[in-house]
Amino acid sequence: xxxxxxxxxxxxxxxxxxxxxxxxxxxxxxxxxxxxxxxxxxxxxxxxxxxxxxxxxxxxxxxxxxxxxxxxxxxxxxxxxxxxxxxxxxxxxxxxxxxxxxxxxxxxxxxxxxxxxxxxxxxxxxxxxxxxxxxxxxxxxxxxxxxxxxxxxxxxxxxxxxxxxxxxxxxxxxxxxxxxxxxxxxxxxxxxxxxxxxxxxxxxxxxxxxxxxxxxxxxxxxxxxxxxxxxxxxxxxxxxxxxxxxxxxxxxxxxxxxxxxxxxxxxxxxxxxxxxxxxxxxxxxxxxxxxxxxxxxxxxxxxxxxxxxxxxxxxxxxxxxxxxxxxxxxxxxxxxxxxxxxxxxxxxxxxxxxxxxxxxxxxxxxxxxxxxxxxxxxxxxxxxxxxxxxxxxxxxxxxxxxxxxxxxxxxxxxxxxxxxxxxxxxxxxxxxxx
Numbered sequence: 001x002x003x004x005x006x007x008x009x010x011x012x013x014x015x016x017x018x019x020x021x022x023x024x025x026x027x028x029x030x031x032x033x034x035x036x037x038x039x040x041x042x043x044x045x046x047x048x049x050x051x052x053x054x055x056x057x058x059x060x061x062x063x064x065x066x067x068x069x070x071x072x073x074x075x076x077x078x079x080x081x082x083x084x085x086x087x088x089x090x091x092x093x094x095x096x097x098x099x100x101x102x103x104x105x106x107x108x109x110x111x112x113x114x115x116x117x118x119x120x121x122x123x124x125x126x127x128x129x130x131x132x133x134x135x136x137x138x139x140x141x142x143x144x145x146x147x148x149x150x151x152x153x154x155x156x157x158x159x160x161x162x163x164x165x166x167x168x169x170x171x172x173x174x175x176x177x178x179x180x181x182x183x184x185x186x187x188x189x190x191x192x193x194x195x196x197x198x199x200x201x202x203x204x205x206x207x208x209x210x211x212x213x214x215x216x217x218x219x220x221x222x223x224x225x226x227x228x229x230x231x232x233x234x235x236x237x238x239x240x241x242x243x244x245x246x247x248x249x250x251x252x253x254x255x256x257x258x259x260x261x262x263x264x265x266x267x268x269x270x271x272x273x274x275x276x277x278x279x280x281x282x283x284x285x286x287x288x289x290x291x292x293x294x295x296x297x298x299x300x301x302x303x304x305x306x307x308x309x310x311x312x313x314x315x316x317x318x319x320x321x322x323x324x325x326x327x328x329x330x331x332x333x334x335x336x337x338x339x340x341x342x343x344x345x346x347x348x349x350x351x352x353x354x355x356x357x358x359x360x361x362x363x364x365x366x367x368x369x370x371x372x373x374x375x376x377x378x379x380x381x382x383x384x385x386x387x388x389x390x391x392x393x394x395x396x397x398x399x400x401x402x403x404x405x406x407x408x409x410x411x412x413x414x415x416x417x418x419x420x421x422x423x424x425x426x427x428x429x430x431x432x433x434x
Contacts, residue, residue, distance in 0.1 A: 038248045038294060039183070039203060039206055039293070039294075040181055040206075040290055041170070041180070041181055041206060041207045041208055041209050041210045042208065042209050042210070043181070043209075043210045043212070043286065044209060044210070044211045044212065045211075045212035045279075045282070045283065049211045049212060049213055050082070050083070050086055050211070050213060051086070053169060053209055053211050054086045054087060054089070054090060054092075055090075056209070057087070057090070057092060057123060057167065058090040058092070060166075060167075061092065061122060061123070061166070065122040065166060066091060066092045066093055066122070067092075067093050067094075067095075067119060067120060067121045067122055067123070068084075068087055068092055068093070068094040068095075068121055068122070068123040068124075068125055069094070069095055069096075069097060069115065069116065069119060069121035069123070069124055069125070070083055070084060070094055070095065070096045070097070070125045070127060071097055071100060071112070071124060071125065071126045071127070071128075071132060071135070071136050071139070072096065072097070072098045072100060072126075072127050072128055072132060073098060073099075073100040073101065073102075073128055073131065073132055074098055075128075076098075076127045076128040076129075076132060076173050076216075077096060077098040079127050079171075079173065079216055080094075080096045080098075080127060083125060083127065083171075084096070094125075095115070095119050095121070097112055097115050099111050099112060100128065100131055100132045100135045101131070101135075102131050103131050103186065103187070103188045103197065103309075103315070104131055104134050104135040104138060104185070104186065104187040104188055105187070105188045105190045105195070106138075106150070106187060106188065106189065106190055106191075107190060108135060109135065109138045109139050109142050109187075110142075112135070112139045112143075113139065113142050113143050113146070116139070116143045116164075117143075120164075121165065122164070122165065122166045122167070123165065123166060123167045123168075123169065124136050124139070124140060124165055124167070124168045124169065125169045125171065126168075126169070126170050126171065126207075127171045127173060127216070128171075128172070128173050128174075129172065129173055129174035129176075129177060129179075129228070130174070130176070130177030130179045130186060130315070132173075133170045133172065133177070133179040133180055133207070134177075134179055134184075134185040134186050134187060135185075135187070136168070136170070137179075137185035137200065137205040138150060138185050138187050138200060140161060140165055140168060140205065141153065141159065141161070141200070141202075141205075143164060143165070144159075144160075144161050144162075144163055144164045144165060145159060145160070145161070150187070150198075150200050151198070153200050153201070153202055154202075155183065155201045155202050155203060158204070159202055159204050160204075161204040161205075162204070167208045167209065168207045168208050168209075169207060169208065169209045169210075169211060170207040170209070170210050170211070171210075171211045171212075171213060171216065172210070172212070172216075172217070172282070172285070172286075173216045173217055173220075174217065174220060174224060174228040174285075175217055175220075175225070175228055175229060175232065175267070175278070175281040175282050175284070175285040176227070176228025176229055176230070176231035176232045176285050176316050177228065177231060177232075177285070177289070177316075178232065178235055178285050178286060178288050178289020178290070178292070178293075179289065180207055180210040180286060180289065181206065181207070181210050181286055181289040181290050181293070182206065182289045182290075182292075182293045183201050183202055183203050183204075183205050183206050183293055184199055184200070184201045184205070184293070185199070185200040185201070185205055186198075186199055186305075186315075187199075187200060188309070194309060194310055194396075195309055196309055196400055197305040197306075197308070197309050197400075197404070199404075199405050199406070201405075210286060212279075212282045212283070212286065214275055214278050214279045214282060217278050217281075217282060218271070218272040218275060218278050219271070219272050220267075220271070220278075221271075222268055222271065223314075223382070225264075225267050225268045225271065225281075226264075226268050226316075226317075226371045226372065226373055227314045227315075227316035227317040227320070227373075228285070228316045229260060229264040229267065229268065229281060229285075229316070229371070230316050230317065230319070230320025230321075230323075230368065230371070230373055231285075231315060231316030231319055231320065232256065232260055232281075232284055232285040232288040232289075233257065233260050233264070233288075233320060233323065233367075234297075234298060234300050234301070234304075234316075234319040234320050234322075234323045234326075235253075235256075235285075235288040235289060235291065235292040235297060235298075236252075236253040236254075236256040236257045236260070236284075236287075236288035236291050236292065237253070237257055237298070237323060237327065237340065237364075238292070238297055238298015238299070238300050238301070238319075238323060238326050238327075239253050239288075239291050239292035239295040239296060239297055239298060240253040240254065240257070240291070240295070240336060240339070240340065241298070241326070241327055241330050241331070241334060241336050241337045241340070242295060242296050242298065242330060242334065242336075242411050243330075243333065243334045243336070243411045244295050244296050244411060245295050245336070246294055246295065248290075248294055249290075249291050249292075249294035249295040250291075250295075252287045252288070252290045252291035252294070253287075253288065253291035253292070253295070254339070254340075254343070255284075255287055256284045256285075256287040256288035256291055257288075257340060257343050258343050259280050259281070259283065259284035259287070260281070260284050260288075261343060261344065261367065262280070263276075263277040263280040263281050263284065264277075264281060264284075264371065265370060265371065267281050268371050296409045296411075297406055297409070298319075298323065298326040298330075298406075299322075299326045299329065299330075299406065299407065299409075299410045299414070300319045300320075300322035300323050300325065300326040301319050301404075301406045302401045302402075302404035302406035302407040302410075303318070303319075303322040303325070303326075303401050303419075303422065303423070303426070304318030304319035304321070304322050305318075305400070305401070305404050305406070306396075306397045306398075306400035306401040306404065307322075307377075307397060309400065310393050310396055310397055310400060311383070311385055311389070311390070311393065311397075312383060313380060313382075313383070313385075314382070317373065317374070317380070317382075320368060320373055321368070321373065321374045321375060321376070321377070321379075321380070321426070322426065323364065323368075324361055324364050324365055324368075324375055324431075325422055325425065325426055325432055327360075327361060327364065328361060328431055328432035328433075329412060329422065329432050330411065330412060331357060332412065333411060333412050334411070335353070337357065337360060338356070338360075340360065341356065341359075341360050344360065344363040344364070344367070346359055346360055346363060361431065375429055376426055376427060376428055376429030377390055377426055377427045377428075378427055378428055378429075379429075387427065390427060394420065394423060394424075395420075397423055398416050398419045398420045398423065399416075401419050401423075402414075402415070402416050402419055407419070418434075421434065
Protein backbone atom coordinates (compact mmCIF):
# COMPACT_ATOMS: atom_id res chain seq x y z
CA UNK A 1 0.00 0.00 0.00
CA UNK A 2 1.34 3.40 -0.97
CA UNK A 3 1.78 5.59 2.10
CA UNK A 4 0.30 8.56 0.25
CA UNK A 5 -2.99 6.66 0.03
CA UNK A 6 -3.41 6.34 3.79
CA UNK A 7 -6.92 7.23 4.85
CA UNK A 8 -7.34 9.93 7.51
CA UNK A 9 -8.38 7.42 10.15
CA UNK A 10 -5.06 5.64 9.65
CA UNK A 11 -3.18 8.76 10.76
CA UNK A 12 -4.09 9.43 14.40
CA UNK A 13 -4.21 13.13 15.21
CA UNK A 14 -3.14 12.50 18.79
CA UNK A 15 -0.91 10.05 20.59
CA UNK A 16 -2.92 6.98 21.57
CA UNK A 17 -4.13 6.62 25.15
CA UNK A 18 -2.16 3.37 25.40
CA UNK A 19 1.08 5.19 24.66
CA UNK A 20 0.16 8.05 26.98
CA UNK A 21 -0.51 5.61 29.84
CA UNK A 22 2.80 3.85 29.18
CA UNK A 23 4.73 7.10 29.17
CA UNK A 24 3.06 8.20 32.40
CA UNK A 25 4.21 4.97 34.05
CA UNK A 26 7.73 5.53 32.81
CA UNK A 27 7.93 8.86 34.64
CA UNK A 28 8.39 6.86 37.83
CA UNK A 29 12.01 6.46 38.87
CA UNK A 30 11.43 2.84 39.95
CA UNK A 31 10.30 1.90 36.45
CA UNK A 32 13.82 2.56 35.14
CA UNK A 33 14.49 -1.00 36.22
CA UNK A 34 12.84 -2.20 33.02
CA UNK A 35 15.95 -1.06 31.14
CA UNK A 36 17.99 -4.16 31.76
CA UNK A 37 19.90 -4.38 28.49
CA UNK A 38 22.34 -2.23 26.58
CA UNK A 39 21.70 -2.13 22.84
CA UNK A 40 24.33 -0.90 20.42
CA UNK A 41 25.47 -1.51 16.87
CA UNK A 42 28.96 -2.78 16.29
CA UNK A 43 31.01 0.41 15.99
CA UNK A 44 33.86 0.61 13.49
CA UNK A 45 36.21 3.60 13.66
CA UNK A 46 39.88 4.43 13.38
CA UNK A 47 42.09 4.22 10.30
CA UNK A 48 40.44 1.49 8.21
CA UNK A 49 36.70 1.24 9.00
CA UNK A 50 35.67 1.04 5.33
CA UNK A 51 38.00 -1.90 4.69
CA UNK A 52 36.63 -3.66 7.74
CA UNK A 53 32.96 -3.31 6.82
CA UNK A 54 33.77 -4.40 3.25
CA UNK A 55 35.45 -7.55 4.56
CA UNK A 56 32.52 -8.26 6.88
CA UNK A 57 30.01 -8.07 4.03
CA UNK A 58 32.24 -10.11 1.73
CA UNK A 59 32.42 -12.89 4.30
CA UNK A 60 28.73 -12.91 5.24
CA UNK A 61 26.76 -12.27 2.06
CA UNK A 62 25.84 -15.32 0.02
CA UNK A 63 26.03 -15.36 -3.78
CA UNK A 64 22.43 -14.25 -4.25
CA UNK A 65 22.60 -11.58 -1.54
CA UNK A 66 25.38 -9.32 -2.81
CA UNK A 67 23.24 -6.24 -3.51
CA UNK A 68 23.63 -3.02 -1.53
CA UNK A 69 21.44 0.08 -1.72
CA UNK A 70 23.44 3.16 -0.80
CA UNK A 71 21.09 5.84 0.54
CA UNK A 72 22.08 9.52 0.49
CA UNK A 73 20.76 13.00 -0.06
CA UNK A 74 21.94 15.23 -2.90
CA UNK A 75 24.85 16.52 -0.78
CA UNK A 76 26.18 13.24 0.64
CA UNK A 77 25.87 11.44 -2.69
CA UNK A 78 29.46 12.54 -3.34
CA UNK A 79 30.66 9.99 -0.75
CA UNK A 80 28.88 7.06 -2.37
CA UNK A 81 31.54 6.31 -5.00
CA UNK A 82 34.11 5.58 -2.31
CA UNK A 83 31.74 3.02 -0.82
CA UNK A 84 30.63 1.46 -4.10
CA UNK A 85 34.21 1.20 -5.35
CA UNK A 86 35.26 -0.67 -2.21
CA UNK A 87 32.31 -3.05 -2.53
CA UNK A 88 32.85 -3.69 -6.23
CA UNK A 89 36.32 -5.07 -5.50
CA UNK A 90 34.68 -7.97 -3.67
CA UNK A 91 31.91 -8.43 -6.25
CA UNK A 92 29.17 -6.68 -4.30
CA UNK A 93 26.76 -4.80 -6.55
CA UNK A 94 25.58 -1.40 -5.36
CA UNK A 95 22.95 1.10 -6.38
CA UNK A 96 22.69 4.69 -5.16
CA UNK A 97 19.41 6.37 -4.22
CA UNK A 98 20.01 10.05 -3.42
CA UNK A 99 16.40 11.10 -2.91
CA UNK A 100 16.45 11.80 0.83
CA UNK A 101 15.06 15.22 1.76
CA UNK A 102 15.73 17.19 4.97
CA UNK A 103 14.00 15.76 8.04
CA UNK A 104 12.48 12.78 6.24
CA UNK A 105 9.15 13.78 4.66
CA UNK A 106 6.95 10.70 4.33
CA UNK A 107 6.50 10.83 0.56
CA UNK A 108 10.21 10.18 -0.08
CA UNK A 109 9.87 6.80 1.64
CA UNK A 110 7.37 5.64 -1.01
CA UNK A 111 9.84 6.57 -3.74
CA UNK A 112 12.57 4.53 -2.05
CA UNK A 113 10.30 1.52 -1.56
CA UNK A 114 9.79 1.34 -5.34
CA UNK A 115 13.57 1.38 -5.85
CA UNK A 116 13.90 -1.50 -3.38
CA UNK A 117 11.17 -3.55 -5.02
CA UNK A 118 13.06 -3.41 -8.31
CA UNK A 119 16.63 -3.80 -6.99
CA UNK A 120 15.89 -6.12 -4.04
CA UNK A 121 18.86 -5.08 -1.87
CA UNK A 122 20.04 -7.20 1.04
CA UNK A 123 22.01 -4.38 2.66
CA UNK A 124 21.19 -0.73 3.35
CA UNK A 125 24.10 1.69 3.67
CA UNK A 126 22.93 5.12 4.86
CA UNK A 127 25.49 7.89 4.29
CA UNK A 128 24.47 11.21 5.79
CA UNK A 129 23.19 13.08 8.78
CA UNK A 130 20.09 12.36 10.79
CA UNK A 131 17.73 12.90 7.86
CA UNK A 132 19.37 10.19 5.77
CA UNK A 133 19.73 7.65 8.55
CA UNK A 134 16.23 8.29 9.89
CA UNK A 135 14.69 8.02 6.42
CA UNK A 136 16.47 4.69 6.00
CA UNK A 137 14.87 3.47 9.23
CA UNK A 138 11.43 4.41 7.94
CA UNK A 139 12.25 2.78 4.60
CA UNK A 140 13.25 -0.47 6.27
CA UNK A 141 9.84 -0.73 7.89
CA UNK A 142 7.87 0.12 4.75
CA UNK A 143 9.97 -2.14 2.50
CA UNK A 144 9.91 -5.16 4.78
CA UNK A 145 6.45 -4.61 6.28
CA UNK A 146 4.49 -2.48 3.77
CA UNK A 147 1.25 -2.95 5.67
CA UNK A 148 2.70 -1.25 8.78
CA UNK A 149 1.33 2.16 9.67
CA UNK A 150 4.29 4.25 10.82
CA UNK A 151 2.03 6.28 13.10
CA UNK A 152 1.13 3.26 15.19
CA UNK A 153 4.51 1.53 15.58
CA UNK A 154 5.02 0.53 19.22
CA UNK A 155 8.52 -0.10 20.59
CA UNK A 156 7.05 -2.94 22.67
CA UNK A 157 5.60 -4.90 19.73
CA UNK A 158 8.02 -6.91 17.53
CA UNK A 159 8.11 -5.85 13.88
CA UNK A 160 9.99 -8.86 12.52
CA UNK A 161 12.51 -6.95 10.41
CA UNK A 162 15.76 -8.30 8.88
CA UNK A 163 13.91 -10.67 6.56
CA UNK A 164 14.58 -8.76 3.35
CA UNK A 165 17.42 -6.57 4.66
CA UNK A 166 20.20 -8.56 6.26
CA UNK A 167 22.39 -5.65 7.40
CA UNK A 168 21.72 -1.97 8.05
CA UNK A 169 24.92 0.09 8.04
CA UNK A 170 24.97 3.76 9.09
CA UNK A 171 27.82 6.08 8.12
CA UNK A 172 27.23 9.54 9.65
CA UNK A 173 28.44 12.67 7.87
CA UNK A 174 27.61 14.99 10.78
CA UNK A 175 28.52 14.77 14.45
CA UNK A 176 25.38 15.33 16.41
CA UNK A 177 22.22 13.30 15.89
CA UNK A 178 23.55 9.95 17.13
CA UNK A 179 21.03 8.31 14.79
CA UNK A 180 23.72 5.81 13.77
CA UNK A 181 23.21 4.07 17.13
CA UNK A 182 19.65 4.88 18.16
CA UNK A 183 16.26 3.22 17.77
CA UNK A 184 14.53 6.49 16.86
CA UNK A 185 13.60 7.81 13.44
CA UNK A 186 12.59 11.46 13.21
CA UNK A 187 10.35 11.93 10.18
CA UNK A 188 8.05 14.70 8.99
CA UNK A 189 4.29 14.42 8.59
CA UNK A 190 3.86 16.60 5.49
CA UNK A 191 0.08 16.25 5.57
CA UNK A 192 -0.26 18.72 8.43
CA UNK A 193 -0.12 22.48 7.90
CA UNK A 194 2.51 23.38 8.85
CA UNK A 195 4.30 20.01 8.74
CA UNK A 196 4.99 18.34 12.07
CA UNK A 197 7.88 16.17 13.16
CA UNK A 198 6.96 12.63 14.10
CA UNK A 199 9.05 10.03 15.92
CA UNK A 200 9.04 6.34 15.08
CA UNK A 201 10.94 4.32 17.69
CA UNK A 202 11.66 0.62 17.71
CA UNK A 203 14.64 -1.52 18.83
CA UNK A 204 14.74 -3.25 15.44
CA UNK A 205 15.63 0.10 13.83
CA UNK A 206 19.04 0.24 15.52
CA UNK A 207 21.66 -0.15 12.76
CA UNK A 208 23.76 -3.31 12.77
CA UNK A 209 26.97 -1.35 12.16
CA UNK A 210 27.94 2.26 12.79
CA UNK A 211 30.95 3.16 10.66
CA UNK A 212 32.82 6.36 11.54
CA UNK A 213 34.89 7.71 8.65
CA UNK A 214 36.50 10.99 9.69
CA UNK A 215 37.05 12.07 6.08
CA UNK A 216 33.27 12.23 5.69
CA UNK A 217 32.88 14.91 8.39
CA UNK A 218 36.07 16.92 7.98
CA UNK A 219 34.57 19.54 5.63
CA UNK A 220 31.40 20.30 7.58
CA UNK A 221 30.86 24.08 7.49
CA UNK A 222 31.10 25.99 10.78
CA UNK A 223 27.33 26.45 11.23
CA UNK A 224 26.62 22.74 10.74
CA UNK A 225 29.52 21.84 13.04
CA UNK A 226 28.11 24.09 15.75
CA UNK A 227 24.45 23.13 15.34
CA UNK A 228 24.98 19.37 15.21
CA UNK A 229 27.47 19.57 18.07
CA UNK A 230 24.88 21.38 20.21
CA UNK A 231 22.43 18.61 19.34
CA UNK A 232 24.86 16.09 20.83
CA UNK A 233 25.35 18.29 23.90
CA UNK A 234 21.58 18.51 24.38
CA UNK A 235 21.27 14.72 24.04
CA UNK A 236 23.83 13.98 26.71
CA UNK A 237 23.05 16.82 29.12
CA UNK A 238 19.27 16.66 28.85
CA UNK A 239 19.39 12.91 29.46
CA UNK A 240 21.78 13.16 32.39
CA UNK A 241 19.91 15.85 34.36
CA UNK A 242 16.68 13.85 34.22
CA UNK A 243 15.89 11.53 37.11
CA UNK A 244 16.27 8.38 35.06
CA UNK A 245 19.78 7.14 34.45
CA UNK A 246 21.59 3.84 34.37
CA UNK A 247 25.29 3.14 34.97
CA UNK A 248 25.80 2.57 31.25
CA UNK A 249 23.84 5.65 30.16
CA UNK A 250 25.44 7.89 32.78
CA UNK A 251 28.93 6.83 31.73
CA UNK A 252 28.16 7.52 28.06
CA UNK A 253 26.55 10.89 28.75
CA UNK A 254 29.23 12.17 31.13
CA UNK A 255 32.06 11.26 28.77
CA UNK A 256 30.20 12.70 25.77
CA UNK A 257 29.75 16.05 27.54
CA UNK A 258 33.42 16.09 28.52
CA UNK A 259 34.50 15.44 24.93
CA UNK A 260 32.10 18.01 23.48
CA UNK A 261 33.30 20.75 25.83
CA UNK A 262 36.89 20.04 24.82
CA UNK A 263 36.62 19.33 21.12
CA UNK A 264 33.55 21.11 19.71
CA UNK A 265 35.12 24.59 19.98
CA UNK A 266 38.19 23.28 18.13
CA UNK A 267 36.13 21.58 15.44
CA UNK A 268 34.07 24.75 15.00
CA UNK A 269 37.12 27.02 14.79
CA UNK A 270 39.55 24.91 12.75
CA UNK A 271 37.35 22.51 10.77
CA UNK A 272 39.30 20.20 8.46
CA UNK A 273 42.59 21.49 9.89
CA UNK A 274 41.89 19.68 13.17
CA UNK A 275 41.07 16.07 12.35
CA UNK A 276 41.66 15.07 15.95
CA UNK A 277 38.77 17.29 17.03
CA UNK A 278 36.62 15.96 14.17
CA UNK A 279 37.33 12.37 15.19
CA UNK A 280 36.59 13.00 18.86
CA UNK A 281 33.32 14.75 18.01
CA UNK A 282 32.22 11.74 15.96
CA UNK A 283 32.71 9.50 18.96
CA UNK A 284 31.15 12.04 21.37
CA UNK A 285 28.00 12.29 19.25
CA UNK A 286 27.77 8.51 19.04
CA UNK A 287 28.20 8.14 22.80
CA UNK A 288 25.58 10.81 23.44
CA UNK A 289 23.23 8.82 21.21
CA UNK A 290 23.85 5.67 23.23
CA UNK A 291 23.43 7.69 26.43
CA UNK A 292 20.05 9.18 25.70
CA UNK A 293 18.43 6.06 24.24
CA UNK A 294 19.23 4.24 27.48
CA UNK A 295 17.75 6.99 29.64
CA UNK A 296 15.52 9.69 28.18
CA UNK A 297 16.13 12.67 25.95
CA UNK A 298 15.51 16.09 27.47
CA UNK A 299 12.33 18.15 27.11
CA UNK A 300 14.39 20.57 25.02
CA UNK A 301 13.76 18.20 22.13
CA UNK A 302 9.97 18.56 22.29
CA UNK A 303 10.37 22.34 22.37
CA UNK A 304 12.95 22.23 19.58
CA UNK A 305 11.01 19.86 17.33
CA UNK A 306 8.09 22.27 17.43
CA UNK A 307 10.08 25.46 16.88
CA UNK A 308 12.13 23.86 14.13
CA UNK A 309 9.15 22.85 11.99
CA UNK A 310 6.87 25.83 12.67
CA UNK A 311 9.52 28.52 12.15
CA UNK A 312 12.06 26.64 9.99
CA UNK A 313 15.03 26.59 12.37
CA UNK A 314 17.78 23.94 12.31
CA UNK A 315 17.07 21.08 14.72
CA UNK A 316 20.43 21.13 16.52
CA UNK A 317 20.32 24.89 16.93
CA UNK A 318 16.82 24.64 18.46
CA UNK A 319 17.52 21.93 21.00
CA UNK A 320 20.84 23.47 21.97
CA UNK A 321 19.13 26.81 22.55
CA UNK A 322 16.44 25.21 24.74
CA UNK A 323 18.95 23.19 26.80
CA UNK A 324 19.37 25.84 29.56
CA UNK A 325 15.59 25.92 29.99
CA UNK A 326 15.40 22.14 30.30
CA UNK A 327 18.20 22.16 32.88
CA UNK A 328 16.51 24.87 34.95
CA UNK A 329 13.08 23.23 34.70
CA UNK A 330 14.34 19.81 35.82
CA UNK A 331 16.54 21.30 38.56
CA UNK A 332 13.38 21.74 40.65
CA UNK A 333 13.14 17.95 41.07
CA UNK A 334 16.71 16.70 40.60
CA UNK A 335 20.19 17.79 41.58
CA UNK A 336 21.99 15.61 39.07
CA UNK A 337 23.19 18.81 37.39
CA UNK A 338 25.75 19.08 40.22
CA UNK A 339 27.66 16.14 38.74
CA UNK A 340 28.32 18.23 35.62
CA UNK A 341 29.88 21.20 37.40
CA UNK A 342 33.43 19.77 37.34
CA UNK A 343 33.15 19.26 33.56
CA UNK A 344 32.69 23.02 33.22
CA UNK A 345 35.54 23.61 35.71
CA UNK A 346 33.20 24.99 38.37
CA UNK A 347 34.47 24.81 41.95
CA UNK A 348 31.58 23.99 44.27
CA UNK A 349 33.50 24.65 47.48
CA UNK A 350 31.77 27.07 49.91
CA UNK A 351 28.82 27.70 47.56
CA UNK A 352 25.19 27.11 48.36
CA UNK A 353 22.92 25.34 45.88
CA UNK A 354 21.45 28.49 44.41
CA UNK A 355 24.82 30.16 43.84
CA UNK A 356 26.27 27.00 42.36
CA UNK A 357 23.31 26.46 40.02
CA UNK A 358 23.42 30.03 38.73
CA UNK A 359 27.11 29.61 37.93
CA UNK A 360 26.53 26.25 36.25
CA UNK A 361 23.66 27.49 34.11
CA UNK A 362 25.66 30.54 33.07
CA UNK A 363 28.58 28.28 32.10
CA UNK A 364 26.29 26.29 29.79
CA UNK A 365 25.06 29.52 28.20
CA UNK A 366 28.60 30.86 27.87
CA UNK A 367 29.67 27.67 26.13
CA UNK A 368 26.84 27.98 23.61
CA UNK A 369 27.66 31.66 23.05
CA UNK A 370 31.34 30.79 22.53
CA UNK A 371 30.22 28.86 19.45
CA UNK A 372 28.06 31.76 18.23
CA UNK A 373 24.96 29.80 19.16
CA UNK A 374 21.80 31.41 20.57
CA UNK A 375 20.41 30.95 24.07
CA UNK A 376 17.10 32.66 23.36
CA UNK A 377 14.81 32.96 20.35
CA UNK A 378 15.51 36.61 19.62
CA UNK A 379 19.23 35.74 19.21
CA UNK A 380 18.56 33.30 16.35
CA UNK A 381 20.08 34.65 13.15
CA UNK A 382 19.16 31.91 10.69
CA UNK A 383 16.35 32.75 10.16
CA UNK A 384 15.67 35.94 12.08
CA UNK A 385 12.37 35.60 13.96
CA UNK A 386 10.38 38.70 14.84
CA UNK A 387 8.59 38.91 18.18
CA UNK A 388 5.34 39.42 16.27
CA UNK A 389 5.77 36.17 14.28
CA UNK A 390 6.83 34.29 17.39
CA UNK A 391 3.79 35.36 19.40
CA UNK A 392 1.49 34.74 16.45
CA UNK A 393 2.64 31.12 16.32
CA UNK A 394 2.84 30.58 20.08
CA UNK A 395 -0.33 28.49 20.40
CA UNK A 396 0.78 26.24 17.54
CA UNK A 397 4.24 25.88 19.07
CA UNK A 398 2.65 24.82 22.35
CA UNK A 399 0.33 22.34 20.65
CA UNK A 400 3.12 20.68 18.66
CA UNK A 401 5.39 20.49 21.71
CA UNK A 402 2.69 19.14 24.02
CA UNK A 403 1.79 16.34 21.59
CA UNK A 404 5.40 15.40 20.96
CA UNK A 405 6.24 11.98 22.51
CA UNK A 406 9.28 13.53 24.19
CA UNK A 407 6.96 15.74 26.23
CA UNK A 408 5.29 12.66 27.66
CA UNK A 409 8.65 11.51 29.01
CA UNK A 410 9.30 14.61 31.09
CA UNK A 411 9.98 13.50 34.68
CA UNK A 412 8.42 16.75 35.90
CA UNK A 413 4.74 17.46 35.26
CA UNK A 414 4.01 19.65 32.25
CA UNK A 415 0.89 20.90 30.52
CA UNK A 416 0.06 23.46 27.86
CA UNK A 417 0.24 26.41 30.27
CA UNK A 418 3.69 25.41 31.52
CA UNK A 419 4.94 24.87 27.98
CA UNK A 420 3.62 28.28 26.98
CA UNK A 421 5.46 29.92 29.88
CA UNK A 422 8.71 28.22 28.87
CA UNK A 423 8.32 29.49 25.31
CA UNK A 424 7.60 32.98 26.66
CA UNK A 425 10.72 32.88 28.82
CA UNK A 426 12.75 31.57 25.88
CA UNK A 427 11.99 34.60 23.72
CA UNK A 428 14.39 36.88 25.58
CA UNK A 429 16.34 34.41 27.73
CA UNK A 430 14.72 34.63 31.15
CA UNK A 431 15.80 31.90 33.58
CA UNK A 432 13.06 29.43 34.50
CA UNK A 433 11.93 30.30 38.03
CA UNK A 434 8.85 28.11 38.34
